[in-house]
Amino acid sequence: MTTEIQPAPGATRKRRVRSATSLTRSSGIGLGLAVTWFSLLVLIPLALVVIQSADGGWQTFRDTLTNSQTAAALRLTVTQALIVTLVNVVFGTLIAWVLVRDHFWGKRILEVIIDIPFALPTIVAGLVLLSLYGPDSPIGINVANTERSVFLALLFVTLPFVVRTVEPVLLELDPEVEEAAASLGASRFTTLRRILLPALAPAITAGAALSFARGISEYGSLVLLSGNLPNKTEVASVRILTYIENGNEAAAASVAVLLLGVALIAIILLQVLTSVVSKRA
């Protein structure tokens, strides 16, 4: 090797040419307006939820949490959201795989079906599920007012998340990488385990995080389906609503902040898990 080209590490990584400029007078005014509106609509209200929950101090938090009905609601919500996320990780990846790698008549229809839960009003989603899995079920399966109704509703509304995050990554994967693995002697299964899954892991994680966050915050699709039975099918969002309707905003805020906290922890945990998985591979 005569003239060796050894770039500094990272030098060949694609760099996006930053073409951003500093603020001009008019864009400064625009930024001011945008931030003001965003604060009025989103930041101040959410901050007030946190402040409200902190107002009562630890006492309110403890009281709210030790309230058996609230604790049950939180348990149910987190458990069901976890199970649903797990199912989504498996089925969402499978669906994405079939949509990208398989070719058959009617695939376009499946693409639309996957987005329906995202576009359908949540209350309608509840009604939709009730019509097949409710008291008038044509197949004799009635999950209304049971724990399984919560599972079903969450499964429906979170369907698109894993599929839609994994799909583009799978499309981008170079088929030559799998061929390289094959020519080096790897079986289909080994290629899946050691090449494909590690490459898809970040996307699956991101989808799982979205799915979990959506799951623990779901409300609309459960209203008609789950019956909101205390200690049985009542989820955290319904608890918050009950507290609001009873005028106990401090307790409502406590549960809300807890939910936000759980979502945050889940997202961080998933990130850590992914990096461990892809390092081991």
Place this chain on the structure above:
Amino acid sequence: MPSRIRQPKTAGTYVRRGLVITYLFLLVAWPVSLVVKHTFDGGLDNLQTALSDPDVVFALQLTVYVAVWAVVINTVFGVGVSLLLVRYNFPGRGILSALIDLPLSVSPIVVGLALLLTYGSTNGLLGPSLKDAGIQVAFAPLGIILATAFVSLPLVIRELVPVLHEIGTDQEQAARSLGAGPWQTFRRITLPSVKWALVYGVVLSLARSLGEFGAVKIMSGNIAGQTQTATLSVEEKYQDFQQGTAYATSFLLALIAVAALVVVSVLRPKESPDGD
């Protein structure tokens, strides 16, 4: 080179395909089709009953009114913020970019609570002063618009930002060098390049806005004929044993949602032209 042949279909291909189709059929396709079936159980009776109920008609009108306002607000805000995030450097840009997605991961009930704590007429932080100034927010259309705008806020931005990154600034700089002012550059160069992403974002926002339930339930007061939107009316009618009307209203909402999806799937640029 001739196009690469596809991997041969094995038994596994058909098992996976079968599993996916069954799953989607049982979870989505069949239940949705049942709502359509229930709607037309007695011919057009359910739709006629629903559309002759003044509360339902009012709810539908209110829903459209609110959704249009929310979409207009989010479009203006979304275009502005996207341009600021992509084209300008300013302190706090990273934070703003991260916070923008927040509304998507907050429970609609928490959104309602947050807005109530801010704009509630008696206990809210800003509500009482606004009320004194003659602006009623909570339990009024304005509150419903705020709740709706909140939940659908990031949708336009999420579509625009990647496209703005993608197209870069070459064309804009060329236009500027040819003498175009900022507004002309935006209208004649930038806007046409991001047109489809914008349409996509607007369609998604519209679908989301028409369907918002939880946040609106808290902020609206849910009074039939005054502040009740279509989704709230579905809940009430269903629980009042007017299931035909509930199905009919749901059908109309679902129709809009599916129409929006079809529009989107037609507009979405295809990554791989699939001959299926």
Place this chain on the structure above:
Amino acid sequence: MGIEIRGINKFFGDFVALEDINLSIPSGQLTALLGPSGGGKSTLLRIIAGLESSDSGTVEIEGVDTTNVPAQKRNVGFVFQHYAAFKHMTVAKNIAFGLEIRKRPKQEVKDRVQELLKLVHLEQWSDRLPSQLSGGQRQRMALARALAIEPSVLLLDEPFGALDAKVRKELRDWLRRLHDEVHVTTVFVTHDQEEALEVSDSLVVINEGRIEQIGSPDDLYDRPASDFVLSFLGPVTRLGDHLIRPHDIEISRYEQAATATGKISRWTRVGFEIRLEVTPDDTLHPDPIQVVVTRAEATALGLHDGDQVWLRPQAGVEPVRG
């Protein structure tokens, strides 16, 4: 021995990718499959590797019929144009992959990886991810990965096609030297005739799914079997009724026995070379004739733009055909 290919046919729908290919690639040589894009050479390489199946015909590698052996079991090293790096694995892990699949003892894997890192000059980069390497380094990593399994044949599909000209030339020389060291039967696909002529022991020219000619670089350059091979391996021009390479034309300012006469109508200097265009006086053959001379020759002959010149094939050069 080496690779024996008999009666291979391959269709993509109506498109004939390969038609009745019979080819014998000797052991230990470096063979180039050369031809224009879409001519079928990559398809042939992928069929040898088992990444694609032929519609008929057989492939034998080192005396074993591998026609129905899946890619995983062929023990073939394959290098792709776009590297096909395992992005989430370090350079060392990439190279070790095939050995780990074969469940070799840990120490052996480690030693072999070290040896290969040295061979491809990537010792200091073993713990980097592929994204931290340059294109040339990535391709060397891919080569080490393919060599790690001690393949019975090494196949390279346009291995330098994605690299820029300078790195490409370096890697080309390096591949030649590497092959002289390891002596594994090597087949590489390229559409660059200079690359093929420079690196390979023997050349197979493939066009429109058929083999046009097989031979050593000298054979093909000097004794092309067809117009296609002649024009694909280098520039040609028409002198009278014959095709000839522009540098094989003798040019003179003085009247002499000539195949054609005309005026120098264009003068382009590229480095040490001068490319002339001569507009023939013969109105039956009005196409300009390309002539290449060195700068020294042009000076010695006293050539200038616009001169009247006499052209004929240089002594000893047989104009190929009409």
